[in-house]
Amino acid sequence: MPEEGSGLSENRKHTRIPTQLRCWCEGDNITLYARITNLSEGGLFLRTSTPLARGARAVVRLTHAGDADIHANAVVVWLREEEERAFPPGMGLRFESLDGETLGRLRQMIAQQQQHQVKVGWAG
Secondary structure, eight states: OOOTTTOOOOOOSSOOEEOOOEEEEEETTEEEEEEEEEEOSSEEEEEOSSOOOTTOEEEEEEOOTTSOOEEEEEEEEEEEOTTOTTSOOEEEEEEEOOOHHHHHHHHHHHHHHHHHHHHHTOOO
């Protein structure tokens, strides 16, 4: 299934999970603190009305209570403009070359978010 509003065909290798986490995103001399709409081992969708340009490189920092921060290099792979009112504006970021330790922490964070979905009854 294509990402709503992205015009991309489905080519994801990782399952996305909905989340309410927030993260810092730094790139193009801009620092954003925004909500992550969904997260996977491959990347995330960051909800923002001021996205970076497609192709921009960024550093994202994810934090979750009690967990070590996750720092990852990422690239903006698609944008959803604010004019596409059916869905929140923002940008899709793909993680680049996560080391084993960072990937392990990311997997743990994703697992915790999946458990949270079950507890609150999110259908996705």
